[in-house]
Amino acid sequence: MxxxxxxxxxxxxxxxxxxxxxxxxxxxxxxxxxxxxxxxxxxxxxxxxxxxxxxxxxxxxxxxxxxxxxxxxxxxxxxxxxxxxxxxxxxxxxxxxxxxxxxxxxxxxxxxxxxxxxxxxxxxxxxxxxxxxxxxxxxxWLAALDEEVRAAYRGGVRYRQNLHDGHGFGKSWQETFETANKADVEVFLKETSAEFEWRADGSLRVEQSGPSTVVDPRTGAEVWFNQSDQWHAAGLGDETARALAEILAEEDMPQSVAFADGTPIPAEYVVQVRDRGLAEAVxxxxxxxxxxxxxxxxxxxxxxxxxxxxxxxxxxxx
Missing domain, CATH: 3.60.130.10 (Clavaminate synthase-like)
Structure with missing residues (x-):
């Protein structure tokens, strides 16, 4: 080749x-x-x-x-x-x-x-x-980040999804899991060790922790491996983030992210991750x-x- x-x-x-x-x-x-x-x-x-x-x-x-x-x-x-x-x-x-x-x-x-x-x-x-x-x-991508950012992320991140029942912002739980059967969704989520809750309005809240980086066992390379910049409001741009904040509390947004211990991720870290990933891309x-x-x-x-x-x-x- x-x-x-x-x-x-x-x-x-x-x-x-x-x-x-x-x-x-x-x-x-x-x-x-x-x-x-x-x-x-x-x-x-x-x-x-x-x-x-x-x-x-x-x-x-x-x-x-x-x-x-x-x-x-x-x-x-x-x-x-x-x-x-x-x-x-x-x-x-x-x-x-x-x-x-x-x-x-x-x-x-x-x-x-x-x-x-x-x-x-x-x-x-x-x-x-x-x-x-x-x-x-x-x-x-990992090497392009400031040491301060890499250190802050070392403990991993925690993702939250709020999936509506057919009417609302973002995707429904039916679209997300390609089924209308709640039992099938529960089996899937239990297998992934995710925490989840069916809410009174029929929506589904899902939370799970993940790493910020992984070490690939085939190559030994440590790589950036998370989607915090796409799940964080700061990654949406200032105007969109402000508009969402006026309508929804952060915990009720379709998706959000924090550090694994629940500490908020600073907006400037998220913007750095997003921008330097794009700058390193081909x-x-x-x-x-x-x-x-x-x-x-x-x-x-x-x-x-x-x-x-x-x-x-x-x-x-x-």
């Missing part, structure tokens, strides 16, 4: 000429079938991009089976997504935030006890401008038919603003 030429870390890009195959979905399948240990290659590269194979939506199912043969449902996910029914099992739209917004760097479901080890992105429709998926080496620009596979522990991802229609799909696995 082709090595990145930039001195700074970036994803490894594989083109048909690199793999010695035709620039088609069939050529990509041929290439993937010849890779001896894709897991080891992904651990080494942290992110792999297949560019120039022009994979069509009706060809995607055959390709994804080589990359993620066992795909997870997006249960306990906090991002707004739509499940795609005509392109393979457990495939979703990427986060459906307005195109003018940047989505900050994060590891998917890092707030949950059970998180995927791999994410696969597929560009079905490239935007007319912008819309890159930035990726960041988690070790570089943009992956999309062309239609491109795919990117990332290690969800070693690498965080986000989204740049864009113009024109954009459709990037995502799937995940353990």
């Amino acid at each position: 082709a090595e990145p030429t930039d001195q700074r870390w970036s994803p490894t890009v594989i083109r048909p000429e690199d793999a010695g195959v035709a620039p088609t979905a069939a050529g990509l399948v041929e290439h993937l079938a010849s890779v001896g240990d894709l897991g080891a290659e992904l651990t080494r590269a942290k992110a792999l991009v297949w560019r120039g194979f022009s994979v069509r939506p009706d060809e995607f199912d055959a390709v994804i089976d080589h990359l993620l043969p066992e795909r997870w449902a997006y249960r306990h996910g906090n991002s707004p997504r739509t499940k795609v029914g005509d392109i393979g099992a457990n495939v979703y739209t990427s986060t459906e935030y307005p195109p003018e917004y940047t989505i900050s760097m994060h590891n998917e479901l890092s707030y949950a006890a059970r998180y995927p080890s791999r994410l696969l992105f597929y560009c079905q429709q490239a935007p007319s401008g912008g819309g890159a998926t930035p990726v960041v080496d988690g070790a570089r 943009d992956n620009d999309w062309s239609e038919g491109d795919l990117m596979l990332i290690d969800n522990v070693l690498v965080g991802h986000g989204r740049r603003p864009f113009t024109g229609p954009r459709r990037v799909l995502v799937a995940m696995s353990g």
Whole structure:
């Protein structure tokens, strides 16, 4: 596989000429079938991009089976997504935030006890401008933070979700857990050791602690691994945070976060985490038919603003 030429870390890009195959979905399948240990290659590269194979939506199912043969449902996910029914099992739209917004760097479901080890992105429709998926080496992100911030986070963080029963801010518990059966939700949450409470209005409150960093056992690398900047009001921007604070107490917001001992996380720490993660990121620009596979522990991802229609799909696995 082709090595990145930039001195700074970036994803490894594989083109048909690199793999010695035709620039088609069939050529990509041929290439993937010849890779001896894709897991080891992904651990080494942290992110792999297949560019120039022009994979069509009706060809995607055959390709994804080589990359993620066992795909997870997006249960306990906090991002707004739509499940795609005509392109393979457990495939979703990427986060459906307005195109003018940047989505900050994060590891998917890092707030949950059970998180995927791999994410696969597929560009079905490239935007007319912008819309890159930035990726960041988690070790570089951690190293970019001030020692004061790293020290404050060492004890971990505690996440809180308030999931309404169909009417309210944010996602409902039915959307979040892909079921309308409370018993199924309770089984799922008990398996993750989360604390939860059904409230009188039918909503669900969930709390659970998580680390700020993890040490990857395969590489020995310590990486930044939490979503505090996305769960904290300061990460929303001043105007949005003020508007929410006028309507809701912090404990009643759709999601919030504190240090593991309950101590509030200073807003300036949250902003530093968000901004330095984005500053360390490398943009992956999309062309239609491109795919990117990332290690969800070693690498965080986000989204740049864009113009024109954009459709990037995502799937995940353990």
